[in-house]
Amino acid sequence: MTANLLETCMKELRLRGFRLTPQRMVVLRVLHEAHGHLTPIEICERAQEMLPGLTEPTVYRTLNFLHEQRLALAAHVGSGQLVYETGERDHHHLVCRKCGATHEIPHDLLEALFSQFQHKTGYQIDGMHVTFFGLCPGCQDHQ
């Protein structure tokens, strides 16, 4: 299943006329084998184990590239660092400003809202993986 999606990504890159380098393949593999968010540094460490000699700038460039190509999601979830993930599950994030609790919200739960939003603005919103900050139910009580 994961292998399948990985293959699809790589085929897609070739289809769009980009080169399929070992560096790109290994970064994609790290993303696809991970569950949840990874920082560039975590990705770098894991990718370098699989492909010794791989350098930091290449990993950063590859992550930017995959994001531009919409084969990876990126998000700011309050840690200061950007985190990456495959686009497997359409979702957004809800982070509590006080206790830091982080929840994933399936996109389809907000589908209707996003449609209205698109309609109001005229934009075709395609940035899944938006992060919203606020107070979780627990932290609302204690003021």
Add this chain to the structure above:
Amino acid sequence: MTANLLETCMKELRLRGFRLTPQRMVVLRVLHEAHGHLTPIEICERAQEMLPGLTEPTVYRTLNFLHEQRLALAAHVGSGQLVYETGERDHHHLVCRKCGATHEIPHDLLEALFSQFQHKTGYQIDGMHVTFFGLCPGCQDHQ
């Protein structure tokens, strides 16, 4: 008008038990005198003109601090750098992934949507200044 809001911010800090240092005052002044978003570096440059000797780490720490205290807004609008602004106008951002066009959307236009969103999730969403990415009407046409 701007001066007034600035005063209020400073009083608020004292009220919350924080010290009112020249460093903090000058960073607040820069934010309040600016129209629109500023990067930390722009803020640093302007603040250092007003207060020679002010250092970079202090500016970064002050911006984090003001953001935590909710006296400054921060946003990622796609430039890679975090940008700051006063909380004068409640709004969000709509950025076109293709041409980069950036629009401000008044929050009250989305008030109803946000209410529904809060209701669905149980969170009290208070992070104004959310950035949504998508395709602007112009870029949707040309595929």
Add this chain to the structure above:
DNA sequence: AATACTATTGCAAGTAGTTACAATAGTATT
């Protein structure tokens, strides 16, 4: 299989942002 084309990489150096810790300076108290 060899060649040509050029996208992509690694290297080295640069910029942006953070942190530990000792010195400084706001504020409350006298």
Add this chain to the structure above:
DNA sequence: AATACTATTGTAACTACTTGCAATAGTATT
């Protein structure tokens, strides 16, 4: 006005991320 308390700052060093450029290596063509 002087003193004490400690939050906040500057310094120096560090980590995170980016960029210019020459070398490398995918891909298409022969």
